[in-house]
Amino acid sequence: MIQVSSYLFLGAFVAYLASAVLYVTRLTLRRRDPRYFDLADRLGSHGYKAAVAGVILQGLAIAARWIGSGQVPLANMFEYMSFMGWSIMLFFVILSAWYKLPGLGAFVAPVGVVVIAYASVFPTEVRPLVPVLQSVWLPLHVSFAALGEGAFAVSFGAALMYLLRVRKEQTNQWEEAALEFTFFCGAILTGFIVLALGFKIGGYSAEVTNLAGGVTVLEYTLPPFIGPVGSVRGEATFLGLQLPLVHAPTWMRGAYAAKNLNTLLLSTVAGTILYGLIRLTARVPLRELGTRAVGNMNPKLLDEVSYRGIAVGFPLFTLGALVFAMIWAQKAWGRYWAWDPKETWALITWLFYSGYLHMRIVRGWEGRPAAWVAALGFVIVMFTLVGVNLLVSGMHSYV
């Protein structure tokens, strides 16, 4: 059953990828020549079908994994991230049906693909649940939070499109820089996924001595250019290079700090190369490419889609990430709130989106400022999911 699930998962990934490619091709064609409109629209409708097929396949994959393992498949980073990717695509499918806005696909489907690919970086094997996770609140807390975050992701895509659309009329240098930086970060994330998946498939692994944080041997899945404190040059090799070249600064005390720093460095290098290649090929800044892709879509509608994403996601997120989380924490540890970093970041996310929702009813704050907040909101979501685990430790150590 687990094997079946992984085939279905692969099928879903291929479908999402096809959907993203079809949507992007559609936009490119539409821009080229009005004669291609009909062909482009056919591609767009195939893109939608591919997205629907992907959502169904992944739904089956989740069900198969659930049946095969006998436990809710929402207990580790792979399972969580892929579920979130699923909910992004699910909300995209729903919102697309509501709004008939195929252009959205070229921005949201790639986000879904990236999240699913990111999920595949983590170990995929089924692990038995530790005692604290054996609760009915696990599926409730995790699925609702992930559904909310999926809707926020769609909102992020639409807000980005809105900002790219309206910069033709009004902009300033800060917003221009921020937009370009958003694309650069996207390139780094893509760089990370390409590296991580490449080395995972290639089966690369290196073990290096570590003197920080109580873990004596640190296992790297990427070549250790930066080793931990205590590592010696030559402990690992990559393409004949004696690694690590340097070790992490001593003030970084976390057990995995050096590994994370190394990953960040390599991803930034890969991302910069990727960004540079696109920049050189296109001969314009990436934000300009984005603006061309968005074309003359109705900005009001984009703004509305971005708002709807948050309006749909906010109650789900409130229920999953705060209400169910608090009830579960009370049941498991006897305290509904402990200011654990993950918990606090969920609150920060919630406060931030609450701020957004109030902004929408304040005159003068509803347009571009709100769109920036909607875009930044999803960055906070991702930091809560990924960054908190890398930076700080807490009770929420499983995912």
Added chain:
Amino acid sequence: MDEQGVKPQKDLLDRTWDFFASVRVATVLLFLLAVASIGGTLIEQEGMYASSLPPEEFYPQRYGPVFGMLLLRTGMTHAYSSWWYLTLLFMIAASLVICSIERFVPLWRAVQRPNPAPDKEFVRRLRHGFTFPATGDAPYGELAAALKARRYLVIEQEGRLYADKGRLGRWGPYITHIGLLLVLIGAGMRALPGVYLEQFIWVRDGEIVKVPGSDFYVESLGFEVEYYETGQPKSYMTHTRVIDANGNAVKTETIAMNEPLAHNRVELYQSSYYADYGQAEIALVDRQSGAEIDRFTLDLIQPDRVYAVGGYRLELVSYFPDFGIDEDGQPATRSSRVHNPGLVLQVTPPDADPFTTWFFPLYPGVEFDDTTPVRFVTQDVTTVYTSGLQVKKDLGLPVIYIGLLVMTVGVFATFYIAHRRYWAFTEDGQVVVGGWTNRNQGSFERETLQIAHHLDPERYALADEMEGEER
């Protein structure tokens, strides 16, 4: 002459009220609270850091003398109970209350006491609308039926028609805010005496312990760990019996992870455990022949002073539950836990002089003196668990739960229920209908079109849905 100049002077209370009644201020407060929450997740908080140093020493050492002192001075080391965090929370609470009071009456009038006969121009100018021919005595008959079929509440008055549904959606934000206030009140109740209790107890297998802050006792009938085949722990549980103040057993229940025991508003949570060596089954063996003389049971947690074994008398001279050698090279115990028990016994054989010997029940082969006529062989050692139970009482909890429920209902009502309303009047043989909704315009537009199509199919064809991109 200059009437605009004679603005009524607002006093401080009015201005404070206006300040908190502003959505702009509420928005800023929300973002401020979000930003203020970040610091505490990056700086290790008091009581959470892994060090025995007091805060005044820990922070300068961990973050450097200047920054460390700054953290201490600003309260960043206990960010979520610092004056600035609590001030922000109070301001948000004030904003919640005042915004709600400010807007309650106008909203009540608009939603619950709607005006069915507003200015005709207002109806005509509404974003969603249609007209259809008025026929017969009851021009609204078919429209009212269509609206009722769609679960609208229809009012016909003064020759006008008013219909609406989804009023709860308009109240959603209020419900959410009330829920949030309840959560804040429930959390704030901790400050009252007798509301909140947090304790920790250790209960060894078979032991009876008074539960602090309550009038009952808890007896451990045994702690248990289950493992998966992989060796990973599957569950921790303590089988317990609750005993009341008079010594009567009230109930028998198992406390496990996610399954606390609740009695008289006090809850016990499985939270920790440790294992000790309990009882050792020891054989007394004749060194020369290797024949077993007799056996006895040694309680490693509380050994007896004297044992009589097969005519031999064993007297406990010293007991080291956690044997080690101290700085002076003398035998000592490193802790009171039974980790590595060591005994000094004076053995009196039935027909010889007494002698003194060491015995390590976990390592019977380790002997300081192998010339004694008898030796000890450990046959079996049992494990005794001590379960760590968290004791909690929080009378604010029901308030929190109700608050969370109310808040959930509120957010779902706000975003999943749209308030939709129609006004209609007749003019020149036509019924003019205008519609308004507070959210989800697209879906409302479709509904309006469907109703229009139903009433006048020729004029209102069901067209394609709205298209986002121009060709």
